[in-house]
Amino acid sequence: MKSCVEACLACYTACLDCATESIKMSDEAMLNCIQTCLDCAELCNLCARFCATDSDYSAKICAMCAELCDACAAECEKHDHEHCQECARACRECAEECAVMA
Amino acid sequence: MKSCVEACLACYTACLDCATESIKMSDEAMLNCIQTCLDCAELCNLCARFCATDSDYSAKICAMCAELCDACAAECEKHDHEHCQECARACRECAEECAVMA
Amino acid sequence: MKSCVEACLACYTACLDCATESIKMSDEAMLNCIQTCLDCAELCNLCARFCATDSDYSAKICAMCAELCDACAAECEKHDHEHCQECARACRECAEECAVMA
Amino acid sequence: MKSCVEACLACYTACLDCATESIKMSDEAMLNCIQTCLDCAELCNLCARFCATDSDYSAKICAMCAELCDACAAECEKHDHEHCQECARACRECAEECAVMA
Structure with missing residues (x-):
């Protein structure tokens, strides 16, 4: 079991790399x-989890999430693609919600 | 709280998209x-978690993880980049470990 | 950097354990x-990701997700707590959606 | 596809709850x-990802991870169980590595 966990985590980092x-x-x-979108996706996912489980750390994660969402929105607003504009809107809304929680 | 969870998950899917x-x-x-590497990274991460927590579903996840790791290795073996070759090796090792658990 | 990744993943598995x-x-x-709820939460999260990114493996993950959601619903239906009943309903709906995709 | 993603994420939050x-x-x-262990596991997992992908936000996540790892170690050191002592050690090591990166 332990060697499988280690092989999976080694494969995880090799695939990410x-x-x-x-x-x-x-x-x-x-x-x-x-x-930026991949980073923002991960942090939003963690932030949703910490809020959903009412974690003691949710306010701190929300503060960081608001910052990264604003940065991601600023990046995506530069691009005319529909998916970038859509992403920028979702990021701005999420940044606002997270700022309230932070 | 609930609206923050929803905004985070909406932002998560918009960023992924x-x-x-x-x-x-x-x-x-x-x-x-x-x-393929992004998919493989995610499934390996889940597989490590299910094995580490001795989940009733670890064997089934290991079976699917072995399959995806082999597919990822086959893809990465086509490319000469050092990171691709490294990834292919980690995928083959993980596929073997997962096949034992499955 | 590499030693930090390794320390984080070692801490991740120690905390899970x-x-x-x-x-x-x-x-x-x-x-x-x-x-069962923790397992189901993780698999649903991965399934959402694979579907949102239109992965080649989304059908297979959906099939496994439908199975685990049904098992989780069956478990939670045994308990009268409001959060269990709510969870059972969400699991049945998710199982249906995933079965369509599988 | 979209309704499946939504059902999966609704099920994810219902299961977490x-x-x-x-x-x-x-x-x-x-x-x-x-x-605390569940929170720490998640943040360590994210921190490993941000470091492995050399994210612009890895230093900030490392700073928060170091803080949560120290809090988790302090909690686990209170308990005599072998798994708690093991977890406390992994948390202290991870906190040190993350503090270097932060």
Whole structure:
């Protein structure tokens, strides 16, 4: 069991590393958008969990989430793609909600 | 609290969607590598969790994880980049460990 | 950087193990409910991600998610607590949606 | 697809809520340990991801992770169970590594 957990976590980091390096070969124009959106997705997911479980740390995570959501919105607002504009709107709304909780 | 959870999850899916669409604009050559690595990373992470907590569903998740790790290895073996070769090795090892647990 | 990743993942598994063992000391009556709900939460979260990113593996994850959601609903339906009844309803709805995708 | 994502995320939060409420019925003595360990596990997992992908936000997440790891160690050091002592050690090590990165 323990060796399976270790192999899974080693594979997890190797896959993250490979995806990260391959994404860096992407078109310069969208690179920052991809990286910021992936970070923002993860932090929003954790923030939802901490709020849903009424964690003692939810206010601190909300404060950081509000900051990252605003940064992600600022990045996505630069791009005319519909999915970027949609993402920017969701980020601004989430930043507002998180700021209230923080 | 509830509206913050909802805003975070809405932002989570909007960010995932934006990242996914932006990644699709990447160089064709690396697109499949990025998508498969991101999927494999997530499933390995879940598999590690189910094994670490001795879940009743760990065998089933291990079976699916072994399959996805082999597919990810096959994809990454096509690319000469060091991070792809490293990822392929970690995937093959994880597939073996997971097959034992499945 | 690498040693920080390793320390974080070692701490992640130690915390999961500690929580799992401490949960096992819980009241027998709710133990299965807690474990199944935590498993179901994780798999639903992964399933949402795979569907949102239109992964090649979303159908397979949906099939497993439908199965676990039905098992979680069956467990939670045994308990009269409002949060258990609410959870059972969400699980049945999710199982139906996932069965369509599978 | 969209309705499946929504059903999965609704089920995710319902399962988290049910697990959280059921855990609150646990023995008072271990309640804080369980909650802190679950929070710490999640934040360590996110911190590993942000470090592994060399995120612009890894230093900030490391700072928060160091704080939560120290709090989790302080809680687990109160309990004589082997898994609590083991967890406390992993938390102290992780807090040190994260403090270096922060």
